[in-house]
Amino acid sequence: MSQQKLPGEAYRALEDIVGPEYITDDPAILESYSFVWGNEAIFGSRLAPFRPLAVVMPGSAEEVQAIVKACNRFKIKFKAHSTGFGQHALTAKEPFLAIDLRRLNRILLIDERNMIAVVEPYVSHAELFYECIKKGLRFNALGAGPSASVVASSACHDGTGFHSLSSHFDGKNLVGAEWVLPDGEIVRLGSMATDSGWFTADGPGLSLRAILRGRVGANGGLGIVTKVAVKLAPWYGPPKLNVRGEPPLYEVEIPENFRFYMVAFPSLDLLVEFLRLIEEEQIAFAAYKVPLGGVTFIQVTTDSNDKAWEKYKAKKETVERANYSAVVLLDAVSPKEIEVKEACFKEILKATGGEILTLDKQEESALLAQLLIGLGTFRESFRAGGSFSVGSFYDSSYDLLVKLIKVTEEKLLKYAKEGKIVFMPGECFLGPVGGQWCHLEQVYGYDAADLESVKATQEISFYVLATMLEQKFGLWGEGFISFDESIHNVAGPVCGNYHLKTRAIKRAFDPNLLSESTYYTSP
Numbered sequence: 001m002s003q004q005k006l007p008g009e010a011y012r013a014l015e016d017i018v019g020p021e022y023i024t025d026d027p028a029i030l031e032s033y034s035f036v037w038g039n040e041a042i043f044g045s046r047l048a049p050f051r052p053l054a055v056v057m058p059g060s061a062e063e064v065q066a067i068v069k070a071c072n073r074f075k076i077k078f079k080a081h082s083t084g085f086g087q088h089a090l091t092a093k094e095p096f097l098a099i100d101l102r103r104l105n106r107i108l109l110i111d112e113r114n115m116i117a118v119v120e121p122y123v124s125h126a127e128l129f130y131e132c133i134k135k136g137l138r139f140n141a142l143g144a145g146p147s148a149s150v151v152a153s154s155a156c157h158d159g160t161g162f163h164s165l166s167s168h169f170d171g172k173n174l175v176g177a178e179w180v181l182p183d184g185e186i187v188r189l190g191s192m193a194t195d196s197g198w199f200t201a202d203g204p205g206l207s208l209r210a211i212l213r214g215r216v217g218a219n220g221g222l223g224i225v226t227k228v229a230v231k232l233a234p235w236y237g238p239p240k241l242n243v244r245g246e247p248p249l250y251e252v253e254i255p256e257n258f259r260f261y262m263v264a265f266p267s268l269d270l271l272v273e274f275l276r277l278i279e280e281e282q283i284a285f286a287a288y289k290v291p292l293g294g295v296t297f298i299q300v301t302t303d304s305n306d307k308a309w310e311k312y313k314a315k316k317e318t319v320e321r322a323n324y325s326a327v328v329l330l331d332a333v334s335p336k337e338i339e340v341k342e343a344c345f346k347e348i349l350k351a352t353g354g355e356i357l358t359l360d361k362q363e364e365s366a367l368l369a370q371l372l373i374g375l376g377t378f379r380e381s382f383r384a385g386g387s388f389s390v391g392s393f394y395d396s397s398y399d400l401l402v403k404l405i406k407v408t409e410e411k412l413l414k415y416a417k418e419g420k421i422v423f424m425p426g427e428c429f430l431g432p433v434g435g436q437w438c439h440l441e442q443v444y445g446y447d448a449a450d451l452e453s454v455k456a457t458q459e460i461s462f463y464v465l466a467t468m469l470e471q472k473f474g475l476w477g478e479g480f481i482s483f484d485e486s487i488h489n490v491a492g493p494v495c496g497n498y499h500l501k502t503r504a505i506k507r508a509f510d511p512n513l514l515s516e517s518t519y520y521t522s523p
């Protein structure tokens with residue numbers, strides 16, 4: 001691993017801004033900022049080929065601004081992260097100053113009347129959820145799990161969650177942001193531009209929100225977001241969740257006037273019809289296809305692969321019936337309302353040929369914990385193979401997604417048969433995102449320590465991308481799936497020349513080209 005250092009003068013300038021406690025270029029600490037899930041798919045190793053130049057931890061938006069200005073003065077590339085989950089946050093084509101935002105960790109406001117929260121980057125989805133339910137409100141539960149940052153998912157990177165059906169997509173929930181541009185200027189979006197409160201991120205004039213995040217976000221390539229305002233949804237449950245058990249096995253009590261079901265269907269088409277009707281009737285808090293089918297409830301209720309295997313054998317019949325299964329949570333303000341919703345749910349289930357699966361208390365409660373706050377996602381995604389990736393991932397209509405699943409599943413099954421990945425028929429997360437689209441992630445496991453397995457993930461990514469372009473599905477995830485410009489250069493011309501537009505935006509907002517943009521665009 002190679003190590004470049006910040007010039008002494010630049011290091012001292014940054015130290016003057018944050019104080020000596022909050023900056024370091026100690027190789028032992030920098031090493032930990034180079035080890036991250038997903039690196040192997042790009043570098044062939046979990047460690048990036050170089051460490052950051054240094055890590056700096058600002059304590060306020062003003063310090064962030066001063067750091068960005070210093071970077072412009074010394075021509076240093078920089079990239080911020082909130083909780084630093086994926087390789088987009090911590091790796092790049094060349095070394096950069098890592099700006100770790102963990103000291104910006106406050107919930108600044110929960111405005112009950114207008115259903116808006118204002119938070120800083122290190123506030124997690126779980127923290128905001130727990131604080132909001134005290135006031136009869138809630139925010140999304142990101143698929144990435146409870147520790148993911150609200151700022152990252154609403155303003156910088158992706159943003160789909162388990163109850164997006166009723167709490168929507170984080171990128172659309174963004175109603176305001178404080179944004180340090182790559183040259184150090186601070187901009188407040190929408191209504192905050194005129195100091196009239198955090199209620200819309202659009203206008204006056206054209207919407208800067210689209211430039212800040214688009215569909216998948218700029219992934220650190222367009223400055224630093226220091227606050228966001230997000231729209232909240234109503235919560236009809238108690239002010240405190242009754243969570244029991246010990247990590248990683250939790251139990252959550254089903255709130256009064258809520259009903260939880262796991263339902264199975266004979267085919268993908270019927271399952272999709274069920275989800276479509278549930279969305280149309282607007283009766284559910286959440287409804288989505290369980291990512292690993294029956295294996296999901298095994299993974300979330302066991303704490304090792306050995307125990308999962310034992311349980312799989314004992315429950316094989318249910319697991320196989322659950323290949324095309326969904327979880328559904330109904331919520332209501334009164335017994336009368338839940339009765340009506342339940343009757344409607346049962347009608348839809350009957351019309352689509354579904355059956356309710358009988359789960360034990362622990363299984364039901366582990367699935368509910370995942371649905372409400374994202375608990376168990378890591379066990380589910382990482383444990384079988386050691387790491388995970390996705391085949392097709394897209395936001396679109398139900399029909400298009402079913403077609404896409406069918407086109408790409410064959411390829412994934414072929415790799416699974418060769419022992420290179422862990423994947424079973426029907427595996428994918430598929431869930432309606434309220435008022436917008438349906439979200440698909442064809443999740444599979446791979447072994448990060450096995451080069452053949454890692455190579456398979458690269459081949460799958462290219463196959464899916466080529467298929468989506470050739471068969472005119474469109475393109476999604478253009479920023480964070482691309483480590484170099486070759487993908488943009490192929491995809492851009494068949495997708496409205498988006499790559500020319502993002503390059504022009506990058507040049508206009510970042511004249512010195514310092515906000516590290518490997519996972520956004522190259523100017």
Ligand SMILES: Cc1cc2nc3c(=O)[nH]c(=O)nc-3n(C[C@H](O)[C@H](O)[C@H](O)COP(=O)(O)OP(=O)(O)OC[C@H]3O[C@@H](n4cnc5c(N)ncnc54)[C@H](O)[C@@H]3O)c2cc1C
Nearest residue numbers: 082083084085088089143144149152158159160219220225
């Ligand atoms: C098991 C698993 C499941 C997942 N499932 C989902 C899912 O269902 N839905 C989903 O949306 N995502 C999913 N993801 C991806 C996930 O969204 C990201 O890994 C996660 O949102 C990143 O959150 P973070 O808070 O750690 O952000 P970070 O890793 O800190 O940042 C993500 C990106 O945004 C940039 N960024 C972060 N904060 C700022 C800031 N304040 N200013 C400027 N740029 C910033 C970073 O540079 C980086 O490029 C999953 C990941 C895992 C590991």
